[in-house]
Amino acid sequence: MPEMVMIQEFSPLRSQSTSDQGLILASAIQPLTPSNAFSQSNQQKLNQVLSRTWLALLVETFSDQNNLSSEVNLTLADTNLAQKISPNDESESDFNRTITLLNSLLIIGILSPVITMAFFWLVRRLVIRELVTEANRGLNRVDGLEEQMAQSRHQSQQQAQQLEAQIKVTQDSINFLTQEASASQASIEELKQLQLNLIESLHKLKSDFKSKDHSNLIQFPGANNSHNNLPKRNQLNSNFPSEFDWSFQFNSSPDLIADDYLKQGEALNNDKRYSEALISFEKAAKMNPNLEEAWYNQGNILVRLNRYNEALKAYEKVVQIHPQKYEAWYNRGNVLVKLKRYSEALESYDHALAIQPNDDEAWHNRGALLRKFKRYDEALTSYDKALEIQPNKYETWHNRGNVLGKLKRYEEAIISYDRAITIDAGKREVWLNRAVALCKLKRYEQAIASFEQAIGLDPTSPELWNMRASLLHQLGRYSEAIDSFENAIEHQPNCYEAWLGKGSVLVQLKQYSEALETYEKAITIQPEASEAWRHKGLLFEKLEQYPDAIAAYDQAIKLQPNDAEAWRFRGALLSKLKNYQEAISSLGKAISIQKELRSVKITATTDPTSASNN
Structure with a gap:
């Protein structure tokens, strides 16, 4: 990294005279001509005042030393001047240090113009250096804001995706309501026709039944021999209603059919014939809209088919019918997570835990x-609750360690990771987070292990090899770092990060030509990456190829026009x-770029809706 020059604002002080005695003489004193507007008495007073100034006295002293050459004996001039200045002269005693200094500089400037020009050139150089120094100081105050801009951009993209998802859900809801309205109208017409058909069928059935009853009476054994022993007609019909109970049949039959569809759907689901099972559950729900099992199983099948919006509607129907069914609340939360509607998902989990706190x-x-x-x-409290109920869950211990890491409680995080490893040591993620x-x-040695x-x-993971190599680079173990980067490249020849990291290590080893080739390879892999060009620029600086x-x-x-680091190195x-x-x-x-990034970060941090949208 090149040394940076810090910038500081510089503002030279100004001094102003507050009395007639504070005048600065920039040229020889000229007597006032009669053409001026002063009266003779005023002219005499002004000449008297000017004759008592420090510079006039100094000129008079020099004129007394007519035996000297152009070199001025300043010591003798000061002595004579001190003798000529009366200690009781009130006007001369009011001269401040600023006037004295400026008069001295004026004399030096008259006597030696070269020194004056050199002095002002030096002042100009110092002012510019101060400006550059202040610019660098400003950079150091805003040094990490590039990463914050990337995070803000990522949050904006997530918010845009969330908005698109909500628009899609709204459109789906509108389409669903339109379809439901059309289906309801068609269903009403079908029901009316079905009612007419059923009434007609029942009348026909009743007529057939009466005809059959009459034939049975005629063919009854002993009918011709003992008429008095025959049962009455109404006795034969005593087990049948005189009029068919149509309403009873209409209300009970669909329930029976809905239950049959439900059992059929469960059998198809067990056989992993999910599309057919879904059709059966939909028919069951259509026959009996209050059959919660049909809606619940329908939601589960839709989740398997990744149709999350429809699954959400099914689960919401379940909790409307049966608000205490905690499984529906839990599954609803899972679906909302899939839809990235995190705030609603959290509320759904809270509903489930209010009903069943031991889940x-x-x-x-x-x-x-x-x-x-x-x-x-x-979050840590929730994980601790989960571990109280099920202490041997790998995922919970692992995620608990991640939360402790966010809280910078690294010792406790390592303990959680170790507990997760005792349950399942075959997960690379927990070893990585532990490192x-x-x-x-x-x-560091334990981290490398x-x-x-x-x-x-x-x-074969280039990510793991790169992270190990970066740590070895940081520890100054350059040969091992290069070996790790080369392992990453072996498993993924176009691994941009590995080529870039290897180049940085070669720079540390002062193998500049090889480092330059490595950076060129990284640029070939990702020609649009500004970071590789920055590293290449730093390498050229070391080679003094400015x-x-x-x-x-x-x-x-x-x-990348907003690459603050590139602007900084260039400056x-x-x-x-x-x-x-x-x-x-x-x-x-x-x-300016880093200030803008800092402003974006502050806005994202203070926005109360940013968390819920993510």
Whole structure:
């Protein structure tokens, strides 16, 4: 990194005279001509005052020393001047130090113009240096805002995605309501026709039944022999209603059919024939809209089919019918998470836990959402609740460690990671997060061991090799770092991060030509990445190839105009080359970018809706 020149504002002091005696003489005193507007008495008074000034006395002293050459004996002049100045002269005693200094500078300027020009050139140089110094100081105050701009951009993208999802859900709801209205109208017409058909069928059935009853009476054994022993007609019909109970049949039959569809759907679901099972559950719900099992199973099938908006509607129907069904609230929360409607999901989990507080998975999911909202203390409480219910859950211990890491309680985080490892040591993520926590505690050797455990579980991961290499680079173990970067490149030849990191290590080893080739490879992989051009510019600075370094910084800025680091390095190099005007311009651009990033971060932090949208 090139040394940066700090900028400080410089404002020379001004002094002003407050009395007639404070006049500064820039040329020889000229007597007033009669053409002036002064009267003779006023002219005499003014000449008297001017003759008593320090400079007039000094000139009189010099005129007394007519035997001297152009060199002035300042010591003798001061002595004579002190003798001529009366201690009781009130006007001369009021001269301040500023007037004395300026008069001295004026005499030096008259006697030696070269010294005067050199002095003002030196003052100009100092002023410019102060400006450059202040510009760099401003940069150091806003040094980390580039990353904050990326985070803000990511949050904006997430908010845009959330808005698009909500628009889609609204459109789906409108379409659904339109379809439901059309279906309801058609259903009413079908029901009316069905009613007419049923009434007609029942009348026909009744007529057939009466005809059959009459034939039975005629064919009854012994009918011709003993008429008195025959049962009455109404006795034969005593087990049948005189009029068919149509309303009873109409209300009970659909329930029976809905239950049959429900059982059929369950059988198809067990056989993993999900599309057919969904049709059966939909028919059951249509036959009996208050059959909660049909809606609940329909929601589960829709989740399997990744149709989350429809699944959400099914679960909402369940909780309307049966508000105390905690499974529906829990599943509803899961669907809302899939739809990235996190605030509503959190409320759904809270409903489920109010009904069933011993559900460890609901506590776990609640903790995950609170962590997303950066409410880390509440998230930790939720994870602890889940572990009280189920202490042998790997995911809960792992995520608890992540929350403790966010709270910078790294020792406790490592304990949680170790507990997760005792349950399942075959997960690379927990070893990776454990290594990061150990790095925070500067326990680097243990961190390297954790990285190696993670690599052992996933040896083809360039990410793990790169992270191990970066740590070794930081520890100054450059040869091992290069080996790790090369392992990453071996498994992923176009790994931009590995080529870039390897180049940085080669710079540390002063292998500049190889480092330059490595940066060129990184640029070939990602030609639009400004970071590689920045590193290339720094390398050219070390090689003292300053025009190439400026060109590299310019290319980085061209690719990413808001790259504050590129502007900063460019300004520092221009300052080093004494090109102060362009240096100030570049450093000012870097400051303005970083101030804008800081403003965006403050806005995102103070926005109360930003967490819920994410």
